[in-house]
Each structure stands twice: as C-alpha cells, then as structure tokens.
Amino acid sequence: MSRRLSLVFLPLLYAPVGFANDTAWDCKQDKDTKEWLCVGDEKSPAQTEESYPQPARKFSPSLTEPVDMPVVDDTPAPITPARPVKPIAAPVAPVTVQRPKPADVPVVKPPVQPVEPIITQRAKPAEPPAKEETVESFMPFATERKSVDDAPVAEETTPAVSAEKTTRSSSDEPIQLPPAATRATSGSSGTSTANKHSGWNCDSSNEEENWNCQLVGTDPKGQAHPVRKVAKESDYSLSLLDPAFDNSDEQNFETLTSKLKYDPWAIDATTQQAKLNADAGKNNRETAPLELTSDFAEIFDNEIGSYLGNVEINRADQHSLSHIANYDKVSQTLDLNGDVYYNEDELALYGHSASIKLASDQSKLRDALFISPATHLRGSSKVVYRDSKTFSRYKDVAYTSCKPGNQDWVLHAEELKLNDISGKGAVKNAWIEFKGVPVFYTPYLSFPKDDRRITGFLPPSLHYTQQGGVGIYAPYYWNIAPNYDATFLPRYLTSRGLILGANFRYLEEMTRGDVKLEYMPDDSQLNRSRYLGAMTNHTVYTPNITSNFDLNYVSDKNYFNQLGNAMALPNFSYLRSSADVNYVREGVSLTARADNYQRIDPQLLVLPYRRLPQVNLNLNHSFKTPVPLDVAMESESVYFQHGTEVNGERLNAKPSIAMPFQTASAFITPRLSLQHTEYFLSKQAAGTIGNISRTLPIASLDSGLFFEKEMNLGGKAMLHTLEPRLFYLYVPYKKQDNIPLFDTAQYDFVFASLFRENRFSGSDRIQDANQLSVALTSRLVDSGTGREKLKLSVGDILYFQDRKVNVSPIYPVETSFTSPIIAELSGELSEHVTFDTGLQWDPSVKDVTRGKYISDFARGKAAIHFINQPNEIINAGYYYRKNPQIPNRLDDIIQSDVSFHWPVYDDWSVVGRWQYSLLYNRTQEGFFGLEKENCCWRFRVIGRHYLSSFTNDTGLIAAGSNQAIAQGQAQTGVFFQIELKGLTGIGERLDEFFERNIYGYRKPTQ
Secondary structure, eight states: OOOOOOOOOOOOOOOOOOOOOOEEEEEEEOTHHHHHHEEEEOTTTTTTOBOOOOOOOOOOOSSSSSSOOOOOOOOOOOOOOOOOOOOESSSSSOEEOOOOTTTTOOOOOOOOOOOOOOEEOOOOOOOTTOOOOGGGOOSSSSSSEEETOOOOOOOOOOOOOOSSSSSOOOOOOOOOOOOOOOOOOTSSSSSSSGSOOOOEEEEOOOOOOEEEEEEEEEEETTOOOOOOOOOOGGGGTSSSSOOOOHHHHHHHHHHHHHHSSSSSTTOOOHHHHHHHTTTTTTGGTSSSEEEEESEEEEEETTTEEEEEEEEEETTTTEEEEEEEEEEEEETTTEEEEEEEEEEEEEEEEEEEEEEETTTOOOEEEEEEEEEGGGGGGEEEEEEEEOOSSSSSEEEEEEESSSSSTTTSSSEEEEEEEEEETEEEEEEEEEEEEEEEEEEEEEEEEEESSSSSOOOOOOOOEEEEEETEEEEEOOOOOEEEEETEEEEEHHHHTTTTTEEEEEEEEEEEESSEEEEEEEEEOTTTTSSSSSEEEEEEEEEEESSSEEEEEEEEEEEETTHHHHHSSSSSSSSSSSSEEEEEEEEEEETTTEEEEEEEEOOOTTTTOOOOOOOEEEEEEEEEEEESSSSEEEEEEEEEEEEOOOSSSSSEEEEEEOOOOEOOOEEEEEEEEEEEEEEEEEEESSSOOTTTSSEEEEEEEEEEEEEEEEEEEEEETTTTEEEEEEEEEEEEEEEEOOOOTTTTOSSSBBBOGGGGGGGOOOOBBSSSOOOOEEEEEEEEEEEEEEEEOOOOOEEEEEEEEESOOOOOSSSSSSSOOOOBOOOOEEEEEEESEEESEEEEEEEEEEEEEEETTTTTTEEEEHHHHHHEEEEEEEEEEEEEEEEEEEEETTTOOOTTTEEEEEEEEEETTTTTEEEEEEETTTTTTEEEEEEEEEEEEEEEEHHHHHHEEEEESOOTTTTTOOSOOOOOHOOOOOOOOEEEEEEEEEEEEEOOHHHHHHHHSSTTTOOOOO
C-alpha cells in the first residue's frame, strides 16, 4: 500500500435539531392482517409516548437561510374509513403516506424560527403499542412504501427549532410502520443494501410472485453497465489456504469501488481522465459546508449528539454512511457504528466501527476494508490506527492489487506502518501467498510508498545464455543524497564466475551524468580478469553552450558476447567513445568533437577513423527582401587518425545561396553552391601526393506543384492530392580516386535519394551529375480526422551523362540512362490494418556473369501490420535487396520477418519474432515466449536465438569475402520475468526488448 489510509474529515458538528407537534396516536391492530393502523390526534400534556424512527426523504436545507414550516390547509378533510396497508418496497427515495385526517382535529401551524447550520433529520412515525424496535432495523438506504388504496402521498420536510434539553423527533402524520430488518452478518450472503452493487438489485430467490428490487446509487435508466464476476468458494478449492477475503468482503469491495469516481482496475481513456481530475474536490474541504442527515437524532445539553438510522455525512469529496453516529462537542470525538462506509477521491473504507478525534487528527477503525485507487490496492485490517495526519498503523493486514473477485496474490503482515513524511512503509512478519500457496516470508521489509527513492535491495534477475550459463543478479540501491545515488550490481555466471559491478549517478544544477564499472576477478574459462568502464556526462553552461561526453572501454573484444545477458547486446561491431562542445544560436552552430572506436566484434576487419578533433561551423541567414534570399556556409576542419591506414587532415568549406519562391500551390528554389576541400596526408603510400585540393561548383533547381480535390469515397469526405516534383542537379566531373575514404560511403538508394545533391556521405567524394529527378506523390486524406489513408510515391532519375565517380576505382563506370524506378505504397486497409510496400525496378542493369544489360528488380519490400488492441499484434514482412557489384550474391538480403503478440486463452498470450534468411536458409534472429498477464500479476518466459557477430557493414568489413562472416555466430538464451503488480518482480525487464523488436508494441500502463 502506497497511499495513506485516512479518515480525518469531520469538523465541529454544531446544530440544533427540529421538533414535530406533540400528538397522540389512536392505533389499532387489524384482526386479519395483524397490521397496525394509527390515526393522529393532539396529545394531552400527560401523554409521554416516544416516536418510532422511520426512514424519510432526505432534506438538506441551506446552512445560511432560515427553514420555514410547511403551510397546511386548515380546512377539515372528509373522514374516510381506514383500511389496512401492506408496505411494498419500491426502488426510489423514501416518502411518507398521508392518511385522511378526522374532521374535528385542528391543524396547528408552529412558529418558524431561524437557526444556525442545520443537521437534517428524517420524519419519524409514532411507536405502535407492543412493538419493539432494534438497532438492526436501520438500513443504510431507505425505501419508499406505498399504500394499496392509492391514498394521496405527501412529501414532508422537517421543521427546525432550538432546544436546551434532551429532544426527540416525531411526525404529525399517520405512517405505516415497517417490519423489523436484520442486517446481514459478514459471513452471510449480504442482504443489506449497502452490500449490493450500484444500480438495481433484485432477489429472485423469493418464492412469492413479487420481485424484491432495490436501487443502490444512481439509477442506470436501462444503460449497459459492466458485470464483474465475484469469486465463489469453489474457485479456491485447489488452494492450500483459505481465501483472504470471503464473499461478503468481495461484495463490500464491489460497493466501495462503485463509490469511487473511477474503477481503479479499468483501462480506458475515460478512466485515465478521471484519475487526472480525481483530486479536484480535495482542495475544497476547508471551505465546503458539512451536511449531516439521519433518520433520528438526540441532542443532550447541546453538547452530545446521537444520530440513528442512515447517518450520512458529506463534505466536498468526503462521504460517509453508517447506522449510528455519536458526537461529543466538548472532546470533539466522533464515533460511527454499524456498516461504516467512507470514501474520498484517494481512498474508500468499510468497517464495523470508527472512532475519530477531530482535534488531534487521530482515528481508529476495526475490521476495516480499504481501497487505494491510485495504487490499485485493496485489503483488510483487523484494526487501523491513524496516529496523525502523516502516520498510520495496521494490525493483521492483508492486501493485494488484484481486482475484486481475484485473489491470485495476497501479502499478509502482522503489522504495517506508513509514514507520509519519509515516504516509507514497513511490515513485520510478512508473507506472500500466490494462488493460495505461501511462497515467501520475511521478518521485516521496508519499501517506498511513493516515487521517492529509498535504500534497499531491488528485484533480482535470472537468465541463461550459452556463453555465460545461468546468470543471477542481486542489485542493491543506495540513496546517498537527493542528487546522488548508486546501485551495486553483483552478478554470478555459472560458466564464468563472479562479476562485481556498480553504477553511480549524479545531478547538479548545470550537469548530470553516471559512471558504470564492472570487474571480474577471474574468468574460470580464460583464467584472467576482465573489466568494463563507462561514463556519460551532459553539462549546460549557458542556454547556448553545452558539452557532452560518452566514454566506453572493455578489456577485450569478446566481453559483451561472452558476459552480456543478450537482452542489452549492442547491435554494432565497435564501441564508440566521444566528447563534444556545442555553441548554438539562431543562424550559428559551432561544434568541436573528438571520438575513438574499439572493436567488440571478432569478425570486424577494419575500424573507423578516429576524429582528433573535428570542428564544424555552420552559418545561415534569410534576407527579407522583395526577392527572397537564403545564404549559408558549411565549414569543417578535422584530423583523421588510424593505426594501420593513411592519416590526414581535411579542410572543407561550402558556401551557398538560394532564392526560395513559394505559394500555396507551387514552389521553386534555385540554389548555387561552391565546395572546396583541402587534404594534408601522412603515412600515405609511397609515390602518392601528400596535399590534395578539390573545388567543385554545384547547381540545383528544385520545383513542385500541389493539387488537391475534395471527393466522397464510400460515404466519407476525402481530400485527394497530386504533388508532382522536378529536381535538376549539375556537378562537373573531377577525378577523386587519389583521395582516401575517411568517413565516406554511398547512401542507400531510397525515395528521398532522388533529391540529394550528393549520393555519398561525408566529403571525400562528390558525385558528378547532370541529371533530372522526376517524382509524383499522391495522397488520400480523411477530411474529418486528417489521417492519411493512402500514399503513393513514384520516382526516377534521368541521367544525361555517365557517372564516373565511385567509392572505389574497382567499381565500373555507371552508364545507364535511368536509375531504378522507385515506387512506394502505404496506407490503411482499416482502423487496425496498415501496410507498407516498396519496389525498385532497374530497366538497365549490367549482368557481370553474362556481360550484358538486363532488367531486374533491385529491391523490394512488403509489410502488413495488424494492431487491434495493445496485446493483439501481428506483423509480417518480406525484404529483398540485391547488390549488383558483388557477383556471388553473398552481400544480398532475402529475408522474411514475422512478429506477433497475441492472446490465446485465459490471459495467456504468445509473443515472438522470426527473421529467416532465404538466401542462407537459416534463422538470423528469433525469439518465442509465453506471457500470462492480468490486473495484478505478470509472467513471461522467452527463448532467444541471435547472432553475436554481425553481417556486412559497408567499408568496414570485406563484403562477401566468405559466407561465415555474412552469417555470423549464433547463440541462444532463455529469459523470464514474474511481477506482482504493486509489490515487486523477479527477472529481466522485457518491455523495452519487445518495443524494439515488435512493431506496434507498447509498454503496459499497469
């Protein structure tokens, strides 16, 4: 439980009560039906009969205005023979039945007196002769009773006058007396109205012809409402232990839930919105008026008040209901007894009795049930002590996060303490049962009750991999200071040995970062020590100046493959360390950085160049002139260093000027650039030039049109667009084979490549171009929602000269007239089904083996996604990519990809992903698992097959040199997770892994 359980809500209760006229009753018992019928008359002074408490319509007058007595007509009513009345319960607010008055009985109008804040009480009938009342006759909710003879029904209000002595309330109208009722005990089925669900409740077990129907709460008026299953005794027949909450408790939990503003265990947008607004009434408690309504009240010397029958107390968001309430004005003590219900925005309580000391904010509840909606917790306690506003204690407590009707796990404790000031909770002699079986015991356990951090052990973790064996994690968290903390991460691998780890985090006004260290004293297989170190930092000196560094180092290249847990396995072949300083403001960007690379993949042949350092300065400005003008400057100075390759410094500058003309339906942007690059090389091959210079002009013209049309498609308003685009590029040819490749590679050819000024990354290659890109995009957009229902993009590049510049002189000159024709189609088939496809068809590709040009598909993809609910996901895709420059096709990709998360039975789901290489006929990546999740616990187990060595990375691995490199080295691992929601969990956190590998998966909110 992480929310305080409080019941401090009642200020001083001060108000006199009202009186009715002194009357005498002429009561007779019918010989046939044995029912009493009473007719009122003015009472003589000698008569001293007491009134009988009867539920009546609730009346809550204003606390500031005087209350007037109802004006009654003086005209005598005709005498009508009295008939016996049989009460019939009807599910509406209670009213009283008025009988015809004798003609000779005068009606007296009592004087009206103004009063102070009023406690409303319900009208009461006189007590019949020889009829005893019991406390059990008071029901939490009143019901309307009607006479069989259709007598006129009058609505009564209670007059109010002041009194100094003991007073009682009564009625001046003859009313049919109710039969005595007995409140259901905790072990019974619960016939009390307070124990029933919100809405209409009917008893069909009655052998009589009539249904016994009662209304609890608001009338649903025929609207649909959720029906929650309540656990039966048979549901726990296989449990070793008796259920923590019996059927009566579950019924009371249902009632408590219905009194909250939202269902804590429901997952929908309305519920989430209600949570945000739930504490609106809490802020009004100090100023909100207090209303008290009961069936019967007694005030002794204006100091001690007793209230009986349907005692309701309301203030702001606080509400209570009980059978009996006693208030001592002198000691400011309030006692509630008999089916005590209390609820507010953050808490709902039920108990047999409650004692509250308003002056000291202390309270005591016995046999209490509680619900904390913010934490999705519910439970019971033998005694609840609230010692102050911020500290509470619970004896013999049991709680769970399962919804009513579900008791899959329950925590039991001899004593529970909650401290709101420190944000800590603690239990003594606590044990956990799961599915009716005890699974864990601890003599003492402390935990955080909110988001604040506290020192202690974190949930352990367990997994298995081929390289490391079974891994056991036991993290310990140390809250050093509000801005410093540390986590100790010892773990043991059965095939390797013990690894000691720690993670230290810091947060200052200007900077934040963390330091991570791991050390293995002795690897049992390698007989040597191994280690890892990492440090990250981000500092903000001014709003314009920042710095970052990310430093990483491992003792050997196999560290992650052999000692990692395979869930956080890096998807790259090298470990990068970098540091940078940045200055950014409007129109200016200055960055200085340095980086280093360490190999962590045994199959990696060549590392990237280190940049020691690199300085980038970018400037841009737009002039607001009649002819729009944009000027920009890109400049760079970088020194590349490598242990085995040629080193060098590169200076690059690229000024540009553009004139963007744009309207609502068209745009055209001519641009002219001049790129100059200087190289100063060292460690170059013998006979090569050390200084290289290159200057090239670049001219481009980008233009496009926008056409749109409103149309009706299948009864829906749609917006159809056509967006043609032309992009012309001219760059003269200059031989660049003598320039080393420091950080340059060829971009992947996609639809966006049609509008690039250079098809190479970096500055070591500038393409020669005299080409025109032609493209057309068409969209179908839902006018009502703005969602894109369909998108089609088609494009091609027309070359007016051969392309001689390439990343390597071994690649032949490209002489084709057109690029591969690109077509991309995506859209929504329905609200839950989307698709994404793409195709590249090359009409003129050179077949190296046959020595001629042919047409062929260079690339293709097709993927479809079905997402119905957060846990109903199916994705299927096919991917094909051909590299014509590698004749043996070892660099091609022909792969299928299927991922899913789907419920199968009773909250059980299957989850997995399978990436299969059709080129090598083997699984590249795959995992499969089972998941069981409901409102209060989650269990997952998955097995993963993955590659610990990675495939071709252009420019870093000798592409296609052998099949073993392309395929990589496979490993397997097994991982599991079990989580008791609201308590703790064991195992790997798999949500982030699922989000990375299953399209459309989102981490559950509970």
